[in-house]
Amino acid sequence: MAEISGTRVLLVEDEGLVALMIEDMLEELGLKVIASAAHVSKACELATKTSFDLALLDVNLAGELVFPVARILRNRKIPFLFSTGYGGPPLEQEFREAPAIVSRSRSTN
Template identity: 50%
Template structure:
């Protein structure tokens, strides 16, 4: 059992295979995937109402930045982790303090980054 056991997670990722990989890793860590969405409009709807403990957000959703979703989650005081191939340089200043997973990442890196987000 990990410290993440029972954690409810929203996954926002536009690449299907990457989304499945993240979901599998989180489930292996004991998390429950509440929703997994690939498009900005759907992510905004889910982020506004879903009962989640954490969100993992791909920075770029089919050419659209995920930051409106991040802002909504931040207003709801839901911890979040950004997932990106661009590193921290791809984040606006207002989100630079949030944990970032640089793609590709391992399960250990995911676990450590989620734990960091939860401690914030």
């Protein structure tokens, strides 16, 4: 298993409490969240100008899809993975093979 301690992470998540929870979990694993964004425009700026080793990208940011950020990361050759709380990841064809963390919501019906 590769050593992950000290890995610098860009976190892209629009739900504040979820972002804090993820940041805590990543730091417990020894990773360091060096920047975070809740909107695609800010995430694109960070993805372009910031130095980090890995990115965790929420697929849907307040109704806006995160794929422009993923394209920047792919061009910079920075690994990333998607996260989504909407069941199966609604990934565009070009990202169907990208790793994704999927949380399936339970129905209350």
